[in-house]
Amino acid sequence: MRPPRSPADPSRPRLCVGLISGTSVDAVEAVLCKIEGTGPSVTLKLLTHVSRPFPPEFIQRVLGPQDARSLCELNFELGERFAEAAQAVITRAGLRNGDVDVIGSHGQTMAHLPTSLSTTPSTLQLGEASVIAERLGIPVVSDFRTRDMAAGGQGAPLVPYFDWAVFRQPGAVRAFQNIGGIANVSVVGERLDDVLAFDTGPGNMVLDGLARRMTGGKLQCDLDGQLSRQGKPIPALLADLLTHPFFALPPPRSAGREGFGEALVSFLWEQSPDRPADLLATALAFTVEATARAYEAYVLPRFKSLEAVYVSGGGSRNPALMERFTARLGPVPVKPLDTLGFPEGAKEAACFALLAAEHLLGTPANVPSATGARRRVVLGKLTP
Incomplete structure (x- = not known):
């Protein structure tokens, strides 16, 4: 060697x-x-x-x-x-x-x-x-x-260094939202020292776990949003989820399976096992709302004008999630990362x-x- x-x-x-x-x-x-x-x-x-x-x-x-x-x-x-x-x-x-x-x-x-x-x-x-x-x-x-x-x-x-090195644009402030298992954002300007980045909370992890249960393992995710579109969010359950202690933590903060993994999936499934599609819809709304609230609390007060939010990760391939997130964050433009000429995957x-x-x-x-x-x-x- x-x-x-x-x-x-x-x-x-x-x-x-x-x-x-x-x-x-x-x-x-x-x-x-x-x-x-x-x-x-x-x-x-x-x-x-x-x-x-x-x-x-x-x-x-x-x-x-x-x-x-x-x-x-x-x-x-x-x-x-x-x-x-x-x-x-x-x-x-x-x-x-x-x-x-x-x-x-x-x-x-x-x-x-x-x-x-x-x-x-x-x-x-x-x-x-x-x-x-x-x-x-x-x-x-x-x-x-x-x-x-x-x-x-x-x-x-760790991805903020990459976002700054590869995607920064003179005179612009861009947000890069990854929605993988966990969701995280990098807000990038011209100076590395000014980068704001942190985990916003759940991404696809809860959705994936519920999708596996709903389909008996035939699907590993909410493919094309087809499962969550069949249901409606359960308001009381969504409100309970949004009291998760992670959301009280200011940046810098990071999350993982310990907070949003199989234990949370099991808890949700036990609440309404006869309403799996509604649980999927609730999980999708949970990701969207947690992410949007992170912007409202920590990003938008500091950066008054974002050129756009560029989304990557598996969540960017879920049209139901992207539709909800785009509507929730408006009028801030939300675009797939691919529009910058770099494949999100x-x-x-x-x-x-x-x-x-x-x-x-x-x-x-x-x-x-x-x-x-x-x-x-x-x-x-x-x-x-």
Whole structure:
């Protein structure tokens, strides 16, 4: 296995693979990017994107109860699945493994415990980097969240650096709303120090869990909004959901399955198991209202004029959710990220390609205004 190439010249183009399996636990997303420069001068060009879905039975294993043995096995099995996705994206690009400088792998989040949830803030992503490096013969940067947490941060969100580096526009303020399993926003102007970013709350996680229950596992999500459109929100239940203690936390804040995962899905299902479509409609309204209230509380008072809100993540592919969110946030324009010429499904994986490239150059890539860290730090650990 070759060592990483010399990072002495940041203007030299670097070919970087990015890998992530998000909080929705549906697939490995893999991208290949060409990256030049660093910090304010960095540029990123997306070359190829591959999505490798997980089998339903594997999703259930990841979401199910865990012990030390199951986590140990999943770590290596996920490593194999990430390696396969990385190989697929390199092959699709018509390149050899030796052409690639580095792989940035976020892994699969199994637990995320910021200060609001634990007296010992911590985070755990699986997908063994040594397996990926060994299978492909390419250095891997992984475990991006831990250094920010060690520096007093939440370890999330990490995508604001990418949003600022790739999408900032002189003279404009743009919001980038990701609706994955968890929803988060980055508000980006010209200066990195002015970025506001935080988790807004639930994204698709509750919807996905209810969809699996409603369809007996035949659907893993509210596909095209077809399930939630069959029902109507239950007002009292929605009002109860919006009292969740997470929403009382000011930014910086981060969320995960601990607050909006299977325990909450089970609670909702127990309330009205005979009204599954209404539960789906309530969950969709919950995501929309929680996100809109976050804008009203923290974004719009600070940024009086947003060029637009650009939406990515699985939620952007749910027309029922997008219709409700667009209406709720009006008159602020809401647009899919694709209108900027960047495919939304590739965004998060591309973020970790960028973070890996910055790691090789020793460039700090966390955003303390977003995570609450005491200082900027270099993210990730290198497996040569």
